[in-house]
Amino acid sequence: MKNKLKIIKIGGNIIDNENSLDQALKDFAAIKGDKILIHGGGKLATNISRTLGIETKMHEGRRVTTEKELEVVTMVYSGLINKKIVVKLQQLGCNALGLSGADANAIVSEKRAVHEIDYGFVGDVKQVNHQTIDVFLKNNLTPVFSAITHDMKGQLLNTNADTVASEVAIAMSKNYETELVYCFEEKGVLQDIRNPKSVIPFIDARLYAELVQRGVIHTGMLPKIQNGFDALQHNVAKVIIGDSSAINNDTVLFTTLVL
Amino acid sequence: MKNKLKIIKIGGNIIDNENSLDQALKDFAAIKGDKILIHGGGKLATNISRTLGIETKMHEGRRVTTEKELEVVTMVYSGLINKKIVVKLQQLGCNALGLSGADANAIVSEKRAVHEIDYGFVGDVKQVNHQTIDVFLKNNLTPVFSAITHDMKGQLLNTNADTVASEVAIAMSKNYETELVYCFEEKGVLQDIRNPKSVIPFIDARLYAELVQRGVIHTGMLPKIQNGFDALQHNVAKVIIGDSSAINNDTVLFTTLVL
Numbered sequence: 076m077k078n079k080l081k082i083i084k085i086g087g088n089i090i091d092n093e094n095s096l097d098q099a100l101k102d103f104a105a106i107k108g109d110k111i112l113i114h115g116g117g118k119l120a121t122n123i124s125r126t127l128g129i130e131t132k133m134h135e136g137r138r139v140t141t142e143k144e145l146e147v148v149t150m151v152y153s154g155l156i157n158k159k160i161v162v163k164l165q166q167l168g169c170n171a172l173g174l175s176g177a178d179a180n181a182i183v184s185e186k187r188a189v190h191e192i193d194y195g196f197v198g199d200v201k202q203v204n205h206q207t208i209d210v211f212l213k214n215n216l217t218p219v220f221s222a223i224t225h226d227m228k229g230q231l232l233n234t235n236a237d238t239v240a241s242e243v244a245i246a247m248s249k250n251y252e253t254e255l256v257y258c259f260e261e262k263g264v265l266q267d268i269r270n271p272k273s274v275i276p277f278i279d280a281r282l283y284a285e286l287v288q289r290g291v292i293h294t295g296m297l298p299k300i301q302n303g304f305d306a307l308q309h310n311v312a313k314v315i316i317g318d319s320s321a322i323n324n325d326t327v328l329f330t331t332l333v334l
Numbered sequence: 335m336k337n338k339l340k341i342i343k344i345g346g347n348i349i350d351n352e353n354s355l356d357q358a359l360k361d362f363a364a365i366k367g368d369k370i371l372i373h374g375g376g377k378l379a380t381n382i383s384r385t386l387g388i389e390t391k392m393h394e395g396r397r398v399t400t401e402k403e404l405e406v407v408t409m410v411y412s413g414l415i416n417k418k419i420v421v422k423l424q425q426l427g428c429n430a431l432g433l434s435g436a437d438a439n440a441i442v443s444e445k446r447a448v449h450e451i452d453y454g455f456v457g458d459v460k461q462v463n464h465q466t467i468d469v470f471l472k473n474n475l476t477p478v479f480s481a482i483t484h485d486m487k488g489q490l491l492n493t494n495a496d497t498v499a500s501e502v503a504i505a506m507s508k509n510y511e512t513e514l515v516y517c518f519e520e521k522g523v524l525q526d527i528r529n530p531k532s533v534i535p536f537i538d539a540r541l542y543a544e545l546v547q548r549g550v551i552h553t554g555m556l557p558k559i560q561n562g563f564d565a566l567q568h569n570v571a572k573v574i575i576g577d578s579s580a581i582n583n584d585t586v587l588f589t590t591l592v593l
Contacts, residue, residue, distance in 0.1 A: 123386070126385075126386050126387070127382070127385050127386065128385070146414060149413055149414055149417050149418075150409040150410060150413040150414045151409060151413065152413070153412075153413045153416075153417050154408055154409040154410065154411075154412045154413015154414060154416075154417075155405060155408055155409045155413060157412075157413075158408050158412050158413075158434050158436055158437075158482065158490060159408075159490075161434070161436045161437055162436045162484050162488055162489065162490050163488055165436055165439055165484060165486060165488070166486065166487055166488035170438060170439055171436075171437070171438075172433075172437050172438045173433075173434070173436070173437045174431075174432075175417050175420070175432070177417055177420045177421045177424055177430075177432070178417075178420055178430070178431050178432045179429060179430075179431045179475055180424055180429055207473075207475075210469075210473050214466075214469050216438055216466075223417065225421045225424060227424060227425065228425055229421055229422055229424075229425035230421065231417060231418075231421050
């Protein structure tokens with residue numbers, strides 16, 4: 076039987092709020108057994124870019140990662156936020172190891188090809204070196220990933236943190252029974268955005284299509300759920316969407332994706 | 335017989351110059367066998383602090399690391415510079431693993447006590463967890479340290495990179511025959527600062543005292559040499575000061591410290 080492994084992704088809204096972050100890290104540190112944390116960026120990078128006078132370049136409503144912005148997200152995600160999380164986890168007795176995808180060649184990506192839109196220095200994940208991550212876990216280290224990856228040709232690339240989480244979960248499923256938790260500010264996917272308790276307990280592909288059509292699921296939640304289904308289709312045992320109380324299933328209110 | 339291990343510290347002036355950095359990383363990647371890189375910060379953190387409007391606080395001529403400045407050095411040293419070095423080494427085929435002292439609890443420090451001067455968030459190294467660093471080396475990973483450490487109580491601390499290098503070298507000497515190279519912009523300790531070839535080949539404690547008295551060695555070179563002698567006194571096999579051609583002894587021009 077495979078060992079269990081929990082992969083937790085915490086989003087920007089949790090990172091922006093000191094109390095939410097502290098609570099999420101306590102819940103994460105309390106996981107018994109092997110675990111991996113993947114974190115997004117939050118508003119800090121945008122604020123620092125603005126203060127540094129770096130213009131945010133948009134193309135048809137979507138952000139473009141210029142060379143200067145890549146420097147800022149590398150500083151903020153892999154430096155400030157990653158080390159802040161690592162030092163807090165160390166304090167909680169969790170032997171955290173902060174990583175970008177370039178470190179130990181853990182996550183290799185490819186610069187997104189230019190079609191209609193040039194997204195700049197944005198990478199799509201090509202390969203997760205699960206053997207190396209396994210070495211860390213076997214030595215009681217807890218990997219903490221920022222969503223910066225590399226192309227093995229000397230280029231760092233900004234990568235979607237939800238996708239990094241699902242790709243790491245898929246790769247680790249070769250040797251582990253893997254559970255993926257998308258942890259954000261709500262208790263789950265909500266039927267009614269004005270009612271925080273209207274959590275939809277289970278979403279399968281059919282309900283998902285219906286919810287998208289009815290406009291219940293939109294914007295930021297769409298790629299999260301798509302990544303979640305992708306993970307389930309590639310041998311990830313369980314995918315959950317909820318707040319940090321869902322990390323250790325200390326609540327009954329969260330959304331489980333089912334195939 | 336112990337395996338050999340080279341510990342290379344590259345200073346700020348090398349990091350500030352793209353060509354010098356590339357050359358130093360090529361020389362570092364070419365080292366056969368186990369190796370560790372420790373890097374300083376360079377002028378980037380000062381420039382970014384200034385652009386962000388963070389006032390550099392000085393106390394009797396020495397810089398104080400305020401909370402805001404600690405955030406900047408964490409971003410710049412452990413984020414931007416560390417990942418830039420890691421991604422370049424990966425390109426060169428060296429499986430680099432970027433680390434701060436908080437990662438894997440590798441380097442524990444203590445906030446410097448306030449006597450006449452309050453240096454702010456500055457740490458003095460207390461413990462280097464050589465077993466964990468050994469795990470990385472045994473798995474063919476090359477640790478790349480920024481000089482940010484932690485106190486295990488949730489506080490990151492800015493630490494002198496020369497000291498981090500000597501402390502890591504001393505700790506690793508338990509299991510390795512360790513060589514420490516302080517790599518900077520000159521070919522070694524110079525007899526005459528205006529003559530770049532006037533390298534002093536050997537410096538022992540007696541000559542060191544004489545050179546200090548004559549004013550040949552001063553400012554930034556003083557702690558480097560003191561750290562070097564400290565390393566020699568604690569079982570480090572060899573300490574060299576030179577430019578990056580000294581990393582693989584591809585030159586005869588460098589300074590060797592001798593007890």
